Amino acid sequence: MKEITRHQNLIKRKGTFIVDCSHAIFSEEELDTLKKYGHWFMALTSGELNPISELQGEFIKVAKREKNPTSPFEWAWFKYLGRKRIEEEHGDRLKIQYTPKEDSFYSREMAKQQKRMIFSVVSKNHKE
16 A cells, blocks of 8 residues: 555544643644644654655654744644643643632631622722
8 A cells, every 4th residue: 555545544544633631722723733633643753654755754853852843733743742741741730729718817708798898989989
């Protein structure tokens, strides 16, 4: 089978790529690119598929961090690999886990009531 046919068949066979990391750093276009071509990018990066063009060779260099990304495809995959690496390294520490503590003098509800009262006084005085 020709290499180009292997490339085309992989994309058709695998379907939509699951972006299994936080989507916060990606634009909608980058997410669409990853979902459409992610399996292909993974196969090129892992060596499952051989590059058949110079651009694909450059893409692999970016994935191996031998070159800075320049194309939208390179940027999307570069960011994905970087995000995966960070999440594997830091795990749950990336998630913000904020739990407000009750103040010993004011409860949260008392503080909310005071803020509402102050806002209403300021608003009333501002109108006058």
